[in-house]
Amino acid sequence: MHGFRTVAHTVIGSGASADIASHLTASVRAEVRRVLLVSDAHLLSLGLLRPALDGLAAAGIDVISFTDVVPDPPEQLALDCVALARREKVDAVVAIGGGSSMDLAKVAAVMAYPDCTQSITALYGVDQVDGPRLPLLLAPSTAGTGSEVTPIAIITTGETTKAGIVSPWLYADVALLDPALTTSLPPQVAAVTAIDAMVHAIEAYTSKIKKNPLSDQHALSALTLLSTNILPACKPGPPEQVRENMLLGAMLAGQAFANAPVAAIHALAYPLGGHCHLSHGLSNALMMVPVMRFNLPYCAPLYAELARHLALVPVAADEISAAQALIDYIESTIASLGIEPSLRAHGIEKTFLPTLAGDAMLQTRLLVNNPREVSEQDALALYHEAW
Numbered sequence: 364m365h366g367f368r369t370v371a372h373t374v375i376g377s378g379a380s381a382d383i384a385s386h387l388t389a390s391v392r393a394e395v396r397r398v399l400l401v402s403d404a405h406l407l408s409l410g411l412l413r414p415a416l417d418g419l420a421a422a423g424i425d426v427i428s429f430t431d432v433v434p435d436p437p438e439q440l441a442l443d444c445v446a447l448a449r450r451e452k453v454d455a456v457v458a459i460g461g462g463s464s465m466d467l468a469k470v471a472a473v474m475a476y477p478d479c480t481q482s483i484t485a486l487y488g489v490d491q492v493d494g495p496r497l498p499l500l501l502a503p504s505t506a507g508t509g510s511e512v513t514p515i516a517i518i519t520t521g522e523t524t525k526a527g528i529v530s531p532w533l534y535a536d537v538a539l540l541d542p543a544l545t546t547s548l549p550p551q552v553a554a555v556t557a558i559d560a561m562v563h564a565i566e567a568y569t570s571k572i573k574k575n576p577l578s579d580q581h582a583l584s585a586l587t588l589l590s591t592n593i594l595p596a597c598k599p600g601p602p603e604q605v606r607e608n609m610l611l612g613a614m615l616a617g618q619a620f621a622n623a624p625v626a627a628i629h630a631l632a633y634p635l636g637g638h639c640h641l642s643h644g645l646s647n648a649l650m651m652v653p654v655m656r657f658n659l660p661y662c663a664p665l666y667a668e669l670a671r672h673l674a675l676v677p678v679a680a681d682e683i684s685a686a687q688a689l690i691d692y693i694e695s696t697i698a699s700l701g702i703e704p705s706l707r708a709h710g711i712e713k714t715f716l717p718t719l720a721g722d723a724m725l726q727t728r729l730l731v732n733n734p735r736e737v738s739e740q741d742a743l744a745l746y747h748e749a750w
């Protein structure tokens with residue numbers, strides 16, 4: 364038996380962020396008077412928040428802006444965001460930004476709910492959120508994390524450690540995809556976030572325990588959109604239709620892995636973010652091919668299905684060569700995007716690999732989903748291969 368959950372209301376279209384007020388009120392069927400807008404200073408400086416701010420003002424909604432979000436947001440930043448929401452007595456939360464902004468907005472929507480008595484540490488883990496939460500709308504400014512449709516928030520809890528909050532309460536009321544928000548995405552950021560989205564789709568499709576027919580269809584559709592748009596999307600000034608397709612692909616991949624969770628690529632990527640401060644997308648790009656090669660003997664039929672789906676091989680190709688073609692395709696795509704694929708090129712010392720391997724083993728929430736069991740020795744060998 365399988366279940367599939369996702370955000371109830373999705374809005375897709377250029378300029379949609381100007382109508383946040385109507386999408387939010389229609390979805391939650393409640394009056395909204397005072398909104399917390401979670402974003403970052405870069406988007407603010409580019410003027411990309413202006414249509415949303417003007418639209419909310421025109422609807423008579425007060426906006427309290429929190430634009431201090433940084434990548435890998437620390438716990439204290441989340442608490443600052445919550446404190447602002449509480450102090451200003453907001454009655455809804457909106458995020459326009461990358462995964463970090465959307466993750467903080469999820470936490471703020473839960474903790475700024477008037478009756479919430481839980482501390483942030485009480486929320487960490489799976490199914491620890493009591494709820495309810497404030498109305499929540501999430502609009503991504505990158506095509507990658509899929510956080511707008513996942514029930515997950517990742518918070519940096521220490522110098523090198525992160526904690527996840529995983530709960531159905533973190534599904535937003537509205538996911539809003541507006542390609543106008545990705546107009547100024549730098550090609551290098553577009554590249555690594557797009558690879559993250561492809562990892563989501565592939566890890567969901569091969570997820571060991573919760574893979575299911577609906578997550579499969581989302582993963583397949585995601586890969587179609589991502590693979591046909593990724594190269595033009597990562598050149599300067601991509602057309603609007605390409606950016607919309609990438610947002611849609613990333614969201615579909617998010618819906619896939621929200622239900623069939625990601626696995627060892629993410630488990631081995633997280634320590635690279637925690638210790639070495641590589642971005643989430645780049646960390647995934649660096650570990651993707653080594654882990655796919657490692658998993659190949661355990662999921663060749665699934666890799667072959669994906670290769671055939673993407674028409675990477677003739678229909679008559681045998682299973683092993685089709686599966687290998689998928690890995691080759693990913694490797695060449697990463698190269699075409701100009702991503703330097705070795706850990707050492709990103710400043711990681713060889714002597715540090717055992718620390719990374721030890722840390723990766725702590726990601727039990729993710730490793731359990733991998734089609735092949737990963738020992739600490741395996742993890743170390745994978746880091747050496749990636750080095």
Ligand SMILES: [Fe+2]
Pocket residue numbers: 508559563629643647
């Ligand atoms: Fe990811």
